[in-house]
Amino acid sequence: MIVAKLIDTTLCIGCKACEVACQEWNDQEYTLGTFGGTYQTMPDLSHNFWNLIKFNEMERDGGTSWLMSKYQCMHCADAGCLAACPAPGAIVPRANGTIDFVHENCIGCGYCITGCPFDVPRLSPTTKKVYKCSLCSDRTAVGLEPACIKTCPTNCLTFGERDELVRIAEARSVELKADGFADAGVYNPPGVGGTNVLYVLKHASEPEQYGLPKDPQIPWTVSLWKGPMKWLGSLMFWGTILGAFFHFVIYGPQDPAKHGHPEKEDEPSDKF
Template identity: 40%
Template sequence: MAENAILYDASKCSACKGCQVQCKQWNMMPSSLGKDENEFTGSYQSMPDLNGDTRLLIEFREEAKANGIEWAFSRRACFHCAEPTCMEVCPAGAISKLDDGTVKLDNTKCVGCKYCTAACPFEVPKYREAFNVSNKCTLCDDRVAQGREPACVQTCPAAALTFGPREDMLAAAKTRLDELKAEGFDKAELYGETEMGGMHSLFIAPFGLEAHGLVRDPKKPDAIALFALIKPLTGIAAAAVFGGLGLSFLTGIGYSRDEITLDSASAHDDAKEEN
């Protein structure tokens, strides 16, 4: 099966948040609507970060320029890495990689341990307290399986989101990148082609990665990378200790000693001293 990918073009995004709303609607994720339930972010951004009920967030980064405010929008959601560290650490087998490259978190298997959040270089999976599970974008695998686009893509009025075979998305992204550079966006970059083994959510960043809050050259967190070392070492150490003790047991077979008393031990000590 061909690998699929979402392509987000921040240069086309109007930050209408339609994708954010549609994601919530399709996946039946509630919004906090009560008074003071949403922390004020100081911008048009809905909330400071993804949360247990929010799989997709449009971020607003603004900079005051001579001719007014310039915005760098970002689509914050799971990048669907080719080498997902979240999947490596999941103790319940709740995270799997589908044939099309989607990294799926099956919340019927999730135990809410939050290891995936700790392992993700982008800290994308978030804990959904009410259901004791982690939550993140599944690339609408249910829709894709029926030949449909992910909900966010379908609703985007600016055509900033497209979905299809990853190869096609990459080709389209490169063409668009050339256009942007020709238009004077010197810092424009494509994110996701090679990062984390190649992501299935590509990002055209017209103002450069940092301006859009993207992690340059993301890596598996050191502490998580150590797991890969600790676990086999543990097995080797345990086998060595077990084997060593087994050998010790074998060499001790037939061991016996005479009963001693304080008097006999003292006499033995005295004799030893005299010699």
């Protein structure tokens, strides 16, 4: 069963209880942030802060509007971090759809940071390894819902079977459309095979307004590196090694006694 998290951004009141629950459950140290003149707790995600409620404040719909969004790992079906990771066993796609980082296998190269189209993984300056939301895999493994879901007071967050949540999300956007939000819809980008974190957005045609990429993809340079370039490398290395070996078998070494030529005989002798 693939599980998912549904974020109905229209129901978020910006209480940040999910941020606190995330910090508590994952036993994260508290790091003093910076105050940027907004209602946001932190300016950005960090290695010890995996879940940020963004207050996207803007002038629209005839007034000031907050487009709330929950910035965290999207647990992509086709994950860019996993595609880019060179260390076997460091990023593990669990059977329930969770993309889990296994830190004892992480080598700290940071390729996942580059491969992720959502800019989520963060490098720890102390452990030199990379961290992000695990969808509370240590809770879901024993049948509990993630900490952020458990604590949400408005039912903005729902956890459950993915197919069921997609149905709920679509029903909710139909409801929103009926309420006059013509652009309402579900964010479930197909470029990464869909995400196991789904959003209901009031302005679904402009996900950038929520800090979400319009059409996230696994970067083509990552695919090139992991795909055709491996073939090119094998071809070049084995071709050269075998070529050199058979060159030796056929022609042998260069030998001045055998391969010298008449012109050179005119040159000064090496007998003195």
